[in-house]
Amino acid sequence: MYFYRMKSNDIRDNLATEQYLMNNVDFDEPLVLFYIQKPCIIVGHNQNTLEEINSDYVKEHDITITRRFSGGGAVYDDLGNVSFSFVVNSDDDNFGDFQKLTKPIIDALKDMGATTAEVSGRNDLMVDGKKFSGNAMYTKNGKMFSHGTLAYDVDLSVLAKALNVPKDKIESKGIKSVKSRVTNVKPYLKPEFQDLTTEQFRDRLIMELFHTDDLSKIADKEYQLTDADKAAIKKLNDDYYYNWDWVYGKSPDFTVKNRKHFTMGTIDVRYLVSNGKIESVEIYGDYFGKKDSQDVKNLLVGTEYNSDKITQLLESIDLDQYFSGIPASDVIDLFK
Template sequence: MLYIESDSMDAAFHFSAEEYIMRQFPSDEPVMMIWQTAPCAMLGANQIAEAEIDMARAKQEGVQIVRRASGGGTIFTDPGTFLITIILPYYEGQDLRQTAAEGLAGPIVSALEKMGIPAKIEGRNDILVSGKKVSGFAQYVRHGKICSHGSLLYDADLEMLARILRVDDEKIRSKALRSVRSRVTNIMEYMAEPRPARAFLTLFKEHLFSARPFTGYTFNEQDFTEIGRIYHEKYGNPAWIIQRSPSFSFHNSVRFAGGKVEVYLAIASGKVTSCSVRGDFLGAAPIRELEERLENILFQRQAFADALTGFPLPLYLGNILIDELLSCIFY
């Protein structure tokens, strides 16, 4: 097994590195990485950013938003969290859940148990301690390999986690899976002798690798170049993060002082494909002209604001202000 430990705190870099390894490294060579991030919200492959993350607060608090290639729910990570990736050969018909359990979750639980922490696997992809979640893992298959990756909450800022992540009850009908907020805890609270994160990692690795010999590997200049290409094309590209959002139907209605506004949107690949605006506002011009203005643009607040800049909105919505219309869509 090759073991890679990176000093980068950029989650998008590590997701790019995973894809690079799956594309370029020998198919029969298992690879493990342990890494950390700056404060970050990680979307699952099939999720809607606006539904899972308080985007305004994330921006305000400097939280990075990324999308991973695996499914599952949105998670929050920070320097008090460790991320563990293992990439193994994949064979057709392989049981993905069993592979993830044996290759990643099982060894994590075993290492924690050796440290006196009563961890156990529960549900489809969680590791619990005393009934509270400390880890979740997911996996995806590419290029004849399976990548399993998971988080490990050691001394994470759980208050920030609660502020950034959300489960909306907005009227969004989607094919995407919605995250289920779980009660979480930090492993540090269960340590007989609490220690700094890096000291914990040293001890954790001793137990993790006690039964599996490894060879250390450091990315070289060529590796970084190729990882950088993937980063800019995909995981570090804001447009890709939005466009990976699955197709869905959106409807919301709000009554303002200027009347009721109802917005219906059809969205595919992160773009608005059709728009319908209804309500009892006192508009004077054909509403279809406004609807066309809001089609074929990214489903992002700024994209909508840009489309409406210089547009004579009062002709179409009467006393409804631009900010009110935007708040009906991005809330």
């Protein structure tokens, strides 16, 4: 088995590296990847990105959003999480067999003290009935990766806020995430493993997997990216993980409903969003305006469903002409 420790703390770089190594580098043994990233949310391939995230919160806290190729639900990572990925040759028996492919991680954690760690349900790793890892798989051209999170010391309070979306606002046919009781695995480990940094925890896992007490003894098993590798990975990032069309535009069609009563009337805004862009707008209510709100609809149709873009467009017109007596900032907040 070979291993690689991602050098970047950006989830987009790490997913691109994982994809590239699976598709373009031939290994005569399985490869295991480990990556640690700054706060981010990774949505599953078939999900509606905006339906999974609290857009205002993630923007305020500079949380990176991207989409992965594998299915499953949205996950939150921060620098207290270690993600892992096993890259292997694909066969029909392996795909979907999370118990088999995560067994090395479970065994390593048990050796480190988390004796109740187990695979539970379809794709979760649990300890004492609480989830500490979600997993997903992707296969292409005879190769496959099985990757997952591993919460060591994640700020779980942020997770709850970043993935909390009002359910009456957005409706789509995207695959919804399943909420579970979550925990960090750190408190379940032996005392000597509870004061490690995330990087030290990652390295300890590697040593457990390779049955060694010193990483220098397995230096020949650690892959090193070439300049050609890095150039190809950058191309994948440009095409996918940093690309708005991939992250948001690939979402299934969905509707948005925002309604609020103001002293000067009620406004009810409804969007149909397709490929991440506003396809149609309806505005209902008992508000007053000197001008026809059809102008506002025409302005918004075709733009990205993105709060910054919507704000920029609405700030370019005199909203009081359409929604008399209602502060422009309140109207803009309703339309975002």
